[in-house]
Amino acid sequence: xxQTTIDPRSLRAPPRRPLRLxxxxxxxxxxxxxxxxxxxxxxxxxxxxxxxVHNLEVRRIATGFGFLSREAGLPIAENxxxxxxxxxxxxxxxxxxxxxxxxxxxxxxxxxxxxxxxxIARLSKNWLLSKIAGVYIEVIRDLxxxxxxxxxxxxxxxxxxxxxxxxxxxGVFLSNRGLKLPWIEWQDAHSYALxxxxxxxxxxxxxxxxxxxxxxxxxxxRPVWPMALGCLVAxxxxxxxxxxxxxxxxxxxLRGFNFRGGLNMSPEYFALLLGLTTYTAGFIAExxxxxxxxxxxxxxxxxxxxxxxxxxxxxxxxxxxxLRVIIPPMTSQYLNITKNSSLAxxxxxxxxxxxxxxxxxxxxxxxxxxxxxxxxxLSISLSISLFMNWYNARIALVER
Amino acid sequence: xxxxxxFLKRAVGMAALGLTLALPGLAQAQQAAPANTLDAVxxxxxxxxxxxxxxxxxxxxxxxxxxxxxxxxxxxAVAAAIFGDPSKVRYVPTTAQVRFTALxxxxxxLLSRNTTWTLSRDTALGLDFAATNFFDGQGFxxxxxxxxxxxxxxxxxxxxxxxxxxxxxxxxxxxRANRVRFTPVVIERLEEIVGAFVAGRCDAYTTDVxxxxxxxxxxxxxxxxxxxxxxISKEPLALGVRQGDARFADIVRWTxxxxxxxxxxxITQANVDQMANDPRPEVQRILGRNGELGKMLALDNLxxxxxxxxxxxxxxxxxxxxxPIGIQRGPNALWTTTGGLQYSPPFR
Numbered sequence: 001x002x003q004t005t006i007d008p009r010s011l012r013a014p015p016r017r018p019l020r021l022x023x024x025x026x027x028x029x030x031x032x033x034x035x036x037x038x039x040x041x042x043x044x045x046x047x048x049x050x051x052x053v054h055n056l057e058v059r060r061i062a063t064g065f066g067f068l069s070r071e072a073g074l075p076i077a078e079n080x081x082x083x084x085x086x087x088x089x090x091x092x093x094x095x096x097x098x099x100x101x102x103x104x105x106x107x108x109x110x111x112x113x114x115x116x117x118x119x120i121a122r123l124s125k126n127w128l129l130s131k132i133a134g135v136y137i138e139v140i141r142d143l144x145x146x147x148x149x150x151x152x153x154x155x156x157x158x159x160x161x162x163x164x165x166x167x168x169x170x171g172v173f174l175s176n177r178g179l180k181l182p183w184i185e186w187q188d189a190h191s192y193a194l195x196x197x198x199x200x201x202x203x204x205x206x207x208x209x210x211x212x213x214x215x216x217x218x219x220x221x222r223p224v225w226p227m228a229l230g231c232l233v234a235x236x237x238x239x240x241x242x243x244x245x246x247x248x249x250x251x252x253x254l255r256g257f258n259f260r261g262g263l264n265m266s267p268e269y270f271a272l273l274l275g276l277t278t279y280t281a282g283f284i285a286e287x288x289x290x291x292x293x294x295x296x297x298x299x300x301x302x303x304x305x306x307x308x309x310x311x312x313x314x315x316x317x318x319x320x321x322x323l324r325v326i327i328p329p330m331t332s333q334y335l336n337i338t339k340n341s342s343l344a345x346x347x348x349x350x351x352x353x354x355x356x357x358x359x360x361x362x363x364x365x366x367x368x369x370x371x372x373x374x375x376x377x378l379s380i381s382l383s384i385s386l387f388m389n390w391y392n393a394r395i396a397l398v399e400r
Numbered sequence: 401x402x403x404x405x406x407f408l409k410r411a412v413g414m415a416a417l418g419l420t421l422a423l424p425g426l427a428q429a430q431q432a433a434p435a436n437t438l439d440a441v442x443x444x445x446x447x448x449x450x451x452x453x454x455x456x457x458x459x460x461x462x463x464x465x466x467x468x469x470x471x472x473x474x475x476x477a478v479a480a481a482i483f484g485d486p487s488k489v490r491y492v493p494t495t496a497q498v499r500f501t502a503l504x505x506x507x508x509x510l511l512s513r514n515t516t517w518t519l520s521r522d523t524a525l526g527l528d529f530a531a532t533n534f535f536d537g538q539g540f541x542x543x544x545x546x547x548x549x550x551x552x553x554x555x556x557x558x559x560x561x562x563x564x565x566x567x568x569x570x571x572x573x574x575x576r577a578n579r580v581r582f583t584p585v586v587i588e589r590l591e592e593i594v595g596a597f598v599a600g601r602c603d604a605y606t607t608d609v610x611x612x613x614x615x616x617x618x619x620x621x622x623x624x625x626x627x628x629x630x631x632i633s634k635e636p637l638a639l640g641v642r643q644g645d646a647r648f649a650d651i652v653r654w655t656x657x658x659x660x661x662x663x664x665x666x667i668t669q670a671n672v673d674q675m676a677n678d679p680r681p682e683v684q685r686i687l688g689r690n691g692e693l694g695k696m697l698a699l700d701n702l703x704x705x706x707x708x709x710x711x712x713x714x715x716x717x718x719x720x721x722x723x724p725i726g727i728q729r730g731p732n733a734l735w736t737t738t739g740g741l742q743y744s745p746p747f748r
Contacts, residue, residue, distance in 0.1 A: 346592070
């Protein structure tokens, strides 16, 4: 746009009036009110703070975050990074934070996939499929999440004990101690292969972007899949083979009271993940349905008239428009999963709330404990919001 | 759903703690500054007592919804000492994790809830322990079908434990010292953790031996469960009051000693009126016929008569609540008669 189209009057500054020290001057009034409000707010905060400190002192309740470096002594069942009860409270809380992340992130991914499928199923022309999806959504959304979590946990506890574990496939055991899967013994070679895969994925993404850009210029399609295959499969395999191709499967086996080895998913984690996923999927399904219905029918017809197949219509025409409607409410569902994961305490999954509660119970420092919980949820929620806002801006309608 | 109530209660408790610590005016209204719990209780006309959420023998509502148990009797005794009426109590069920917050925030006046007296709790949590009313120790319970003889055989086991307890910490210490690896399952609500153990989620359940006995007795088939012989810790279960309120702590402490002394001198719920004519000088002092011991505690001089009429002596309270679930006197016998640990300073 050229400069000349702008109305020059809009660039002109308003006339400056001298500041009069009088109540009738709008700017003076504004300044006075602002000083008053900020001062009052500051005074209230100071009053609350000083009273808290004073009362804590009178009652000889310890204050400060010094306890973080003391030995925690608590046993924790599930930890992504090494932990023993001799570690500090800080590390115990870190484990809790990672456990919260573990359930929230996996829950978000699964709920999105599951919810999208149900949302599409509800729009299906197949009567039975759409009714089943409808009933699922209504039932799941109408029951309290806590009740559902207790329900899933009770069901998982009803499974047979480890000695009578269900064994549907060789090496897979399902018992009231959780789900056991065979797992490869992780060695350095596997880490290198994983790194190669990640690098390959990044490269493939740039390659695809480049291919699309070139296609827009000259109209010739350039297949991406040979490069993707090479980067995502051949490269990691080659790295793994070069590192000696180690391959030892760690089979779970019953020894003593319980299974040893293999990958373990505890009933607590499983129940929480199942509950959060199925519950949130019900909401996501409705969001997806609303998003798809928000695309005018004419768009479908126009795309079909152009000769696109129905998969292409969905992928190229409808979804890009539907996503603009879907993303903002989806953000709040992701935030809900994260916050709802705190119901873990009811079924014994040691997330940040559970561990912070125990910490504040052992140390008596409730205010600090609650502050830590708030900080953790605030930072997770803000990160999700920031990412989703960025994504939303990226897919927003670009007007040219 | 009881769970919801509990979560709500926790949230309200936390908020209340924040508010009472922050707002002095509110703190006055809700529970009083540390020094006058007694006045606050009198003004309210009711003692608020923090008890367990439901532990047979210690604190559990009966079929009519009336709270009963050993810990409950201590709430009744203190209410009788203050008001002359043991029914002037409101019971607040507290979980292991929220109990100290409830006391700190003024939500309860007295914590009579099998709570272990430890140095760090005594110094850092803003509470004082008035008296040890039950000497206990931590043990393990397993299903008889496992055929275990010793806790040391629990290598690799999954063990159920309540979070926020000394039990949880002792378990970790003991496992480290004995090189026993275990997987903990921690659930806050007593009913839920016992449910998980009974369902077979855990191989063993650990808590104070008295708690194990209570849980075992409450099962449809108690013989399916066995308590292992090891006692891995000292658990002096004590009555907790807010820190810095010596007068109220004295009342709670001497109420406990009153129950002990009454047993020592043979004063029971039934004979308390006749004992008023007992010639022994200490009995005369205890029952307020002579001297002003009650007034020194800022209570009615006949406080002891009211307390003993309400709950009887220590032995009676023990036999009424704990004997039926199979708990022996053991260390809780009187020192003066059978060499136990329960011992009252003189009423003089």
